[in-house]
Amino acid sequence: MPLNEEFSNQVVLPDLLAPIEVQEFEDLEQKYKLVKQISAAILLILAFIGFFLFVYFSSGDIPIKVLIGVPLIFVVLFVLKLTLVILGFPKKGYLLREQDISYRSGLLIYKLTTIPFNRIQHVEVSQNIIEKGFGLSRVNVFTAGGSVSDLSIPGLLPEKAHKIESFLLLKVSKHE
Numbered sequence: 001m002p003l004n005e006e007f008s009n010q011v012v013l014p015d016l017l018a019p020i021e022v023q024e025f026e027d028l029e030q031k032y033k034l035v036k037q038i039s040a041a042i043l044l045i046l047a048f049i050g051f052f053l054f055v056y057f058s059s060g061d062i063p064i065k066v067l068i069g070v071p072l073i074f075v076v077l078f079v080l081k082l083t084l085v086i087l088g089f090p091k092k093g094y095l096l097r098e099q100d101i102s103y104r105s106g107l108l109i110y111k112l113t114t115i116p117f118n119r120i121q122h123v124e125v126s127q128n129i130i131e132k133g134f135g136l137s138r139v140n141v142f143t144a145g146g147s148v149s150d151l152s153i154p155g156l157l158p159e160k161a162h163k164i165e166s167f168l169l170l171k172v173s174k175h176e
Helices: 031-057 064-089 129-133 158-175
Strands: 093-096 100-105 111-116 120-126 137-143 151-156
Touching: 031 064, 031 093, 031 129, 031 151, 064 100, 120 158, 137 158, 151 158
Parallel strands: none
Antiparallel strands: 093 100, 100 111, 120 137, 137 151
C-alpha cells in the first residue's frame, strides 16, 4: 500500500448489516432428496447384511431379544433418517453474492457456511455413483483453512455445477 494513501478502518455496527438469512437462497434439485433416501436405504441394507452375517457365523446361541431388537433398532434409525431427510431438505440451499458463497443446511442442527472468494484455493465438480445415476453433481470449494472451512454444495444439475465452478474460478482469479 503506498504511503500517501489514507488508511481507514471504520467501525461497522452489526445492527446495520443486512442479515444473510433474508436473502433468497437457491434450492437444491428435488432429485437430491431421493438420492439421500436411497443412500439411507443402502445403509440399512448393509446393516442388515452385516447383522445376518454376524448371526450366521456366531458360534453361540443369540438371545431372541437381540435377534429381534437389533433389526428393530435398524428400522427405527432408518425411519428417523428418512424423516430428517424429508423435513430437512427444504432448509438446504446455496447463495452466491458479489464477494462470497454460502451454503445452509440442517433441521435439528442448523449450519450456515459462508466463504469469501479471497479464501478459496480450489474448486471442483464431482459426483458419487448414486448422484451420477440421477444426473446430479456437487461443487466442492476448498479453502486455506482446511476441511473444517471447506464447503460442498450437493444436488445440482451438472450444467449448473459447472457454471458455479466457472464463476468461482473467475472470482478467485480476480482476487489473486
